[in-house]
Amino acid sequence: MISEKMKKLAGNNSAIRAMFEEGNRLAALYGRENVYDFSLGNPNFPAPKEVNEAAIDILQNTDPVYLHGYMSNAGYPEARKAIADSLNRRFGTSFTEGNIIMTVGAAGSLNVALKTIINPGDEVIAIAPYFVEYGNYVANFDGVLKVVNANPEDFQIDPEAIAAAITDKTKAIIINSPNNPTGVIYSEESIMKLAAVLDAAQKKFGTDIYIISDEPYRELVYDDTPVPYVTKYYANSFVCYSWSKSLSLPGERIGYLVIPSEVSDFELTFTAASIANRVMGCVNAPSLFQLVAARCVDVPTDVSGYDANRRLLYDGLTKLGFDCVFPAGAFYLWMKTPGEEAEFVANAKKYNLLLVPGKSFACPGYVRIAYCVAKETIERALPAFAKLAAEYGLGK
């Protein structure tokens, strides 16, 4: 007999994953090239060649007892130092290896951060639309997810809505910029207003309220849009990073958690987070890829392919009459559904178009279209979208 928590989860399996399975089923029926699977954020571009070069070089030239062995639960000091130095160069921060914990991807990092601070019943705010797993992560520690809508005009943070949602039980707010699923990047103004709201609330309630900044898409930015580094605006910040998207390494589970020295009770917090990394079962981030990532810390993310996809898809869909948010980052297009959402998603599937419904992000009336696919998939999909548009009488 499985646990009550898992019974609920197993019965209510992620819509995104279900879509992934559906894609495989349709591909078996119609051929992979005739199914337009925009459902999963699995990077279609290969890791830059520097990754495999670094991995092979490290495998060939490092003592295997060191390379594959245990290290401190926080990770190899030299890897953490390389990351701290790179962040300092890019963002003018002052981190050392003592501010960095290597983690099993951003999902590992978010869970370490939450395990470190959440007591049962503590409230964690998420801004809808949001990545559905946040609810599961918060539930791991018996926290309570409170959903606040983004500003419906531009999907930026709505500071008044957040201020209204904060109580004496609020322990954290998870933000995600560049955003999954909207592609929006939070402006400096948004971050400053959020920091002001939280500072005021900390004073009012005499509590610590943390920003947990989930940043797997930090390097996936178009048109040089700046992505403010939150620790510079707010002391009680955690930054959760992953190379899953920037280096196309989602399967390798490599990322890190930044705990700035300005956090309340810094030393205790850092120790607790290292222990959390251990006891939750990760123990440490995978050792080879800690060293690979550190070696590749300044390898630029080539966004040209995603950018071409972004323009092709946005222009194509807009021309067909669909109402889309022009993405500033990440690799998702957020589109209004012309009719009722579930019906629209089902109709899209008739044309072998696999889209994720907005309700999976707690924001019905939209779909997410992941354009981390081959350009040809978009080219071949646009005529299918055209038929879908015609069905809804768009573009007339």
Added chain:
Amino acid sequence: MISEKMKKLAGNNSAIRAMFEEGNRLAALYGRENVYDFSLGNPNFPAPKEVNEAAIDILQNTDPVYLHGYMSNAGYPEARKAIADSLNRRFGTSFTEGNIIMTVGAAGSLNVALKTIINPGDEVIAIAPYFVEYGNYVANFDGVLKVVNANPEDFQIDPEAIAAAITDKTKAIIINSPNNPTGVIYSEESIMKLAAVLDAAQKKFGTDIYIISDEPYRELVYDDTPVPYVTKYYANSFVCYSWSKSLSLPGERIGYLVIPSEVSDFELTFTAASIANRVMGCVNAPSLFQLVAARCVDVPTDVSGYDANRRLLYDGLTKLGFDCVFPAGAFYLWMKTPGEEAEFVANAKKYNLLLVPGKSFACPGYVRIAYCVAKETIERALPAFAKLAAEYGLGK
């Protein structure tokens, strides 16, 4: 402000890790070669050459989008099939890839198993002496660890003691064979008696009671001692495996969970465990090392070095008058302390001998000596042990 659970953990940091830091401090003072650090289970022998050969070959000859990409949360089907086939060849089982979930080491595997089944307040039995992290893993899910002593004569399972400890809240028993810290391998008789006790208890209480078999030391066996495969003796079994010790890969975090088809509600349980792997933050086991481990699934573990250490240490200490359990597996020697435990550990440290006190395994009056070290460390340490023995008037 960190969480109450983590406050307790941070205040009460693992004695083993503390010893590891102490080893570094002493090494800085006296030179690494003059500190005899027997505290940590970090394999001193390098991974077999097949590991790096496989890693490099896979890196050079696999599509990086596939190699480093997302796969099903349970892992690559071909890796899971290779493992199932290997288990079937070796143990006469009938597993398929549908019985295997790739995990972030055995710690990940144990947490997946516990998350899958434990409701708050459920009881999990551990057999003392036991690996201290079991308590933390069970606490992750608000389970209650109940400690039952092993048979003090031979450190085999004591079936009557277990029968007496089972209640209607008992959900699982964690067993670990070859055992950390005693080096004991549970005999077929022990496993059969345990299965009979649990079968009877399941009938009596109308509940499911699982064996969770933690097997990172399965291949570290001396004198061809058989290690019974629990799924053949008891239906509600989970097997948690890791290549940390068998292939000297503890840093890479690669292991698996076996869920046999005979488990209650098998399909729901397997689905729940796959989701547990995802939501606890692992998402999936590291992708490259899934394929490396699958390629190396039949690479034999060379135990000759550990075996030589075992005999050298056991013979040396026994000759000095210490009372030790002769290890049948793993790489730990379990030794009675001639005087009060804490004092003995402190006295050992005077001679730069770092030993882990038995109370860290809920079994005072003993120390654990990890002999996964260079043979020279043992050779150089024996004169220090001789001084310690003399201090206690042994061997006279």
